[in-house]
Amino acid sequence: MWRAWIPFWHEGVSRHSGDVDLLFTGLLLASSLVLGLLFFLLALFCIRYRAGNRVDRGGRVAKSWHWEVSWTAASLLAFLGLFVWGASLFLDIYRPHADELSIFVVAKQWMWKVQHPGGQSEINALHIPVHHPIRLIMASQDVIHSFFIPALRLKHDVVPGRYQDLEIEADKPGHYHLFCAEYCGTEHSGMTGELVAMEPADYAAWLSQQGPSSSLAQEGGALFRQLGCSGCHGLGSKVRAPPMEGLYGTQVALSDGTTVVADDKYLRDSILLPRSQIAAGYQPVMPSFEGKVSEDQLLRLVVYIKSLAGHQP
Amino acid sequence: MNEDNYLNAGFTLRSWLLTTDHKRIAILYFASLIFFFFIGGAAATAIRIELATPQADLVSSDMYNRLFTMHGIVMVWFFLIPSVPNTLGNFIVPLMIGARDLAFPRLNLLSWYLFMLGGCVTLFAIAAGGVDTGWTFYAPFSTLYSNSHVVAAVLGIFIAGFSSILTGLNFIVTIHRLRAPGLTWYRLPLFLWSLYATSVILVLATPILAITLVLIAVERVFGVGIFDPKISGDPLLFQHLFWFYSHPAVYIMILPGMGVVNELISCFSRKEVFGYKFVAWASLAIAAVGFLVWGHHMFVSGQSVVASLVFSFMSFIVAVPSAIKVFNWTATLHKGSIRFDAPMLYALAFIGLFTIGGLTGLFLACLAYDVHATDTYFVVAHFHYIMVGGMVTAYFGGLHYWWPKITGRLYSEAWARAAAILIFFGFNLTFFPQFILGAEGMPRRYHVYAPEFQVWNVLSSAGASVLAVAYLLPLFYLGYSLFFGARASANPWDAPGLEWQTPSPPPEYNFEVQPVVTRAPYQYSKNFKAEPQNA
Numbered sequence: 001m002w003r004a005w006i007p008f009w010h011e012g013v014s015r016h017s018g019d020v021d022l023l024f025t026g027l028l029l030a031s032s033l034v035l036g037l038l039f040f041l042l043a044l045f046c047i048r049y050r051a052g053n054r055v056d057r058g059g060r061v062a063k064s065w066h067w068e069v070s071w072t073a074a075s076l077l078a079f080l081g082l083f084v085w086g087a088s089l090f091l092d093i094y095r096p097h098a099d100e101l102s103i104f105v106v107a108k109q110w111m112w113k114v115q116h117p118g119g120q121s122e123i124n125a126l127h128i129p130v131h132h133p134i135r136l137i138m139a140s141q142d143v144i145h146s147f148f149i150p151a152l153r154l155k156h157d158v159v160p161g162r163y164q165d166l167e168i169e170a171d172k173p174g175h176y177h178l179f180c181a182e183y184c185g186t187e188h189s190g191m192t193g194e195l196v197a198m199e200p201a202d203y204a205a206w207l208s209q210q211g212p213s214s215s216l217a218q219e220g221g222a223l224f225r226q227l228g229c230s231g232c233h234g235l236g237s238k239v240r241a242p243p244m245e246g247l248y249g250t251q252v253a254l255s256d257g258t259t260v261v262a263d264d265k266y267l268r269d270s271i272l273l274p275r276s277q278i279a280a281g282y283q284p285v286m287p288s289f290e291g292k293v294s295e296d297q298l299l300r301l302v303v304y305i306k307s308l309a310g311h312q313p
Numbered sequence: 314m315n316e317d318n319y320l321n322a323g324f325t326l327r328s329w330l331l332t333t334d335h336k337r338i339a340i341l342y343f344a345s346l347i348f349f350f351f352i353g354g355a356a357a358t359a360i361r362i363e364l365a366t367p368q369a370d371l372v373s374s375d376m377y378n379r380l381f382t383m384h385g386i387v388m389v390w391f392f393l394i395p396s397v398p399n400t401l402g403n404f405i406v407p408l409m410i411g412a413r414d415l416a417f418p419r420l421n422l423l424s425w426y427l428f429m430l431g432g433c434v435t436l437f438a439i440a441a442g443g444v445d446t447g448w449t450f451y452a453p454f455s456t457l458y459s460n461s462h463v464v465a466a467v468l469g470i471f472i473a474g475f476s477s478i479l480t481g482l483n484f485i486v487t488i489h490r491l492r493a494p495g496l497t498w499y500r501l502p503l504f505l506w507s508l509y510a511t512s513v514i515l516v517l518a519t520p521i522l523a524i525t526l527v528l529i530a531v532e533r534v535f536g537v538g539i540f541d542p543k544i545s546g547d548p549l550l551f552q553h554l555f556w557f558y559s560h561p562a563v564y565i566m567i568l569p570g571m572g573v574v575n576e577l578i579s580c581f582s583r584k585e586v587f588g589y590k591f592v593a594w595a596s597l598a599i600a601a602v603g604f605l606v607w608g609h610h611m612f613v614s615g616q617s618v619v620a621s622l623v624f625s626f627m628s629f630i631v632a633v634p635s636a637i638k639v640f641n642w643t644a645t646l647h648k649g650s651i652r653f654d655a656p657m658l659y660a661l662a663f664i665g666l667f668t669i670g671g672l673t674g675l676f677l678a679c680l681a682y683d684v685h686a687t688d689t690y691f692v693v694a695h696f697h698y699i700m701v702g703g704m705v706t707a708y709f710g711g712l713h714y715w716w717p718k719i720t721g722r723l724y725s726e727a728w729a730r731a732a733a734i735l736i737f738f739g740f741n742l743t744f745f746p747q748f749i750l751g752a753e754g755m756p757r758r759y760h761v762y763a764p765e766f767q768v769w770n771v772l773s774s775a776g777a778s779v780l781a782v783a784y785l786l787p788l789f790y791l792g793y794s795l796f797f798g799a800r801a802s803a804n805p806w807d808a809p810g811l812e813w814q815t816p817s818p819p820p821e822y823n824f825e826v827q828p829v830v831t832r833a834p835y836q837y838s839k840n841f842k843a844e845p846q847n848a
Contacts, residue, residue: 020685024682041646045651086678109458183378185458
């Protein structure tokens, strides 16, 4: 591969990293051409028309709009081309794929905490199987962090107060840097870790070695009862509240006439800010759990509700 | 210096501190900015020494974070933004348009006092223990989590902002109302078009910064939920507000530099600026479109994809007027009679460095690449090519060009050329390796870093030591010329602008008789003699 010829250019390992590198090369070539032309003209004019050099200076190029229009149009066209290239690749990067595996990432000063669906958790490391699209659902417990894996040419801010999701996929097993790219306080530069991409079989073996006591969904179910959610949302409850069974992924009609998809973000918002989106036909009686549940607990609740998707209400 | 001039019009401290003469106020600004430049520079030096090795050795992480914050705050608000407008602009604008002073001389003095008050409050914040938020004050870190002197620092910048607004207002009114007879808009030197565009941004954008800073203080002190989601705020709201000021502020920091370069390129190639009207309107186009690109700082923040597409597009559009300027400067050289005095060396360095900064800006405007490059050293290198390679180089160029006019003395040409060349090499050695670091994925604001990045960091630190020496040189030879330099004539470069048609240093009231402008700027005869604008 041509990239290997450049000693400091580490090859990317994601589905898109080759395209991003190609875009970078395109930008580099275009800039070098412009810069080369500019430096050539500057040097040529500076040498040829230096004071005292007897050279014909007659017949100067008349100032005409032809020149201005030409180089303005040329710049504009080149820029438009680069815009379209960068934008279409950008859209492609964020296009979700079917059959994703969801992994939760909680960022806090100054560590990355990763929760696998089976209940395995790890700190400052993220193990994933190769050739498998992974949907990272990320939340921050305090300030803004940014999840950055240079080898994947991917980065996404983790802003507190909301879920951010990002699809990643690695093509080659190995250990890669994970950095926090958004300044987050004292130990910002220590908020690093590694992405460990493994063959699927190795990943499965690694998961079983971790020996979790219970899955995230089970822990979420326990929390669901412990925090009193089941009192209203549970089967056979006396209070009229929307059932959680079969909810995830469906269209929910809201009291203001709009509908939303019951995804991770909707569930999270409904737990923290229950009055912002009221399901049609229900009274806004649910208390807010803002400040009462941590990000870790929140994601377990979400996973639990998600696990009820196949059940009948 | 037998005749009366503004320098020997009074020698008491009072005659300086209560002056309303734009030239003396410019000198007050010069002195203050040199002070702030070296404070910001000292922080940069400490940062580069620390980064010579991957581990933490010189300072603690808390100290490192305070150093880069101090470097950013001081350099942006107390050096770059006021640099050309408040020093060279203050001195030259009335001279260039044939006026006795700016439109509001007392407001001008007030502006300096506000600047110094803001500066002192910020220095207090630094001395009291510093600030660790970065110059960007991102919330909720700045409003809730930081244990440093955020409120004091924010207050200092808030106060200094009013100095910016007053200066911008003063320039706008002056350029509208005080032009000499015959000085029509299209006869204005391009330096004034640039400063006019800058002033428009100063007046329109700085209030947004003021509001944003007040909101930080309100949330931090009173716990009112504005930016922190824990108390129902929105962290992205802060970024929108902050960049709505701070991206136009980038143009506050570069437009005046572009203005200076027009003057230098024209004077030292003995030709009028190619495409005058296009260059003039390009400044205003940059000022206008510059207000519509702020979201390109937020491509990975979770803002909507549509917003990202629009901001990326606008960011490419704003690059067009800059490209127009670069092409026109190059065309100006064609068939000129080019002299390579020190100011011209700075101007040529500016074109090269600014173009590299501008082209790498396209990389960052390009959505898919920005996802990788944002918040890495690629960004750091990019904006230093614009701010330092562009603006500081233009500032030095303008300082050397107008030095004889300001001080009435000539400096050592050999030393000045040596410093210009040294700055160029030191700058590139410092910042070019940072592009590579960024492309490799080294995040910015990292106190400790992965060992594989060390080679490029060592090169960068080596460059920084060259640059530090190069920036100290002018302090010596310009300082020497102040006392021992040869006397300068009224027009040592044989330039056609009005500011050169009055003695050096200028008399207190600038012109003996009101100049009347009879021709366009930048006119030279067939044998490359200047044709003064008022002859």
